[in-house]
Amino acid sequence: MQNFDNKQKLEPFTLIFSHQKFFQNIPDLIPREICPCFSLEGSEIKLISGPAHAGKTTFMSQVASSLVGVKIYIDFENNQMQELGSGYLQAIEETAAEIRKKETEGGEGQIFYFFDEIQNLQGWESWVDRLHRQGAEIYLTSSRSKLINEFSSRFPGRCKILKFFPFSFKEYLLIKGNEIEEPGFLTTSSDELLCMFLQYFENGGFPDVIKNNDISLSRKYFEEGLEKGDAYGYDIQKLKKLTIFLISNMASEYSLETLKKVSGIENDELIDNYLNYLEDIFVLYRVPKLNSLQESGKEKDIPCKIYAGDTGFFKAVYPGYPDSLGLRFENLVFLELLRREKQVFYFQNKRECDFVIKERDSQKVSAAIQISVCFGNPVVREREILGLMEALDEYDLEQGLVLTMDDEETIQVNGKNGKKIIMVKPVWKWMLE
Template sequence: MQKLELLPLVLDHQTFFQTPPDTICRSIPVFPCLDGREINLIYGPLHTGKTSFLRQVAGPMPGFKVYINFEDSRFRGMGPEGLQEIEEIAAEFCRKGSEYGKGVENEEKADKEGSSGPISYFLDEIQYVPGWEDWVDRLQRDGARVFITSSSAGLMSQNISSHFANRIRILKLPPFSFKEYLTLKGLRVPKPNFLTPTRCDEMLCLFLRYFENGGFPDIIKNGDNRLSKKYFEEILKKEIIDKHNIKDTEGLKKLAVFLISNMASEYSLDTLKRASGIDSEDAVCNYLDYLEEAFLLYRVPMFNHLSENTEKEREKE
């Protein structure tokens, strides 16, 4: 993409990023992200509020800030050269002291304010752009602050830490906790020691509602459980089917629904193969990996007394 094509897209994204989010501040501490010069990677499921968290982080930071959401279809097909163009646009804005292209009356004052700190890059889902690692690596080495998000745990398995040579801080952003759920509902979080029997019953009802509906912010705010199905379908398509070019979409969906409907149960690969209609056990194994990478489920290893004893023997050695 040429710079003239990118410029209006970059400006659109800055307008969005400057709009105050309609949500609460997460209870996850922001300040560790502000300390040091590491690259900050925030990862978690779709729709858990990673972009809102980026806004929360950006608030107290000095200097010029650039936000790009690479899930925007207008960036589709962009290569490494497009990343360089974005960097040049950011540097040009910073030099001119422009407030994302809006202009200012006192250019000398704006130049000074624009250079009051390093450029900070807030990059949503940048893993869609080939060659992003080298670009982010160079930005950080050149002194920029870099914050990236990802909706896939698969990014963690791609030797991301070794690529950035221990210059990356990784933060997992899960859906809202029960305490955050109460805060978003505008309810005061009571201290356990001061709960009356009536208040205990109220808290139990609220917890059961939270347990049933989950901790996704928009579902909590809107009270619309239909969003859960929409999120499920979106995660399957965007994070698994499209990303891994899955042909047997029906088998994948049957497998996911079967597992979600039978949580905390023991399964064999043969059982999952028959329940889903998937052709091979290898395919089942791959689909389980993809479902876990997309945060749709978590596998728990079977407890084994023999392995526990073996580990203890190793510790004794």
């Protein structure tokens, strides 16, 4: 590399090599659980999509450590790389070729590219397409959810998508040094596990928040996401007001008129644009009401509930707000369902069921789940069972689930179509299944 005869050519190579040094020395690699439906096998282009700071780069480094060949890592979120622009993409390929020539026999080794935040590279699709057709294996990350559909459309039949999230409770236990040797077998007592679950529940699943026990990092991540909205012409103060209101009312339906009032955003279309942006950066999720899908001809008319992208956002973003433990509890279960690749809806008729579930790529409801932190209260118990039973009868399900803080039992209830079984179990046990 010493033979380059001008500083302008040397600079991109120096930057590229600095990226390799960082990628090869990422500390504290915690094995991540990934959905069984996603396989790292195969030569397809792989996209890892999820919120910033959830550990996507660390996961790529973990993958790279098991591969044999030339590994090139580039962070397109890096300001210096963005300044270089697409004109220096050739330097990346030349670097890969030079390393392959030096490190592999006959210069024929496999090249693996790992590109962080690929959406920051204008025209990335054509370049990635060419590299892949030339035989390279490619791993991409993005902190923008809208890239998922674009990616699938651009590379039909040649891509795999892994939806990535902050740590699950299982992963939280691993990072805290607790081994789960096999399903149903734990080396830690139930009391200790419950205590650790409550800490996880309070602080959320962002890796550095857990490692440093620093909830202020969640606030930092929240602010970072909103500030990037400035590049898209969003009023940051209005965006912030809207987001804080929604997070403080997580697991609740919202009215457009209320959102306009609290945020100062003028009309329905603008509100929808702001909500789309918050979903795009994984700060919020919208969950539709299932039994209204057939009743409305327009998707925007379907009632929705809002959930936060991490339970730690609640305390970090609005520490002075009166806590609603039940709604945060519901939010936690929602995120776990997403990790398990479920399609999530809620049901509401005469009564409400918190979640009705469809399996991946299915149109049939497969499960109904009710969330309750006070299931021991007779009034609450009756309300939760009646809401769950209404969903079980609606979708002809034989069994329902109630997730609680610490209650555990099996209940038989007579429904319209015969007896139903309701399993009641602590949420932390369910999250370890």
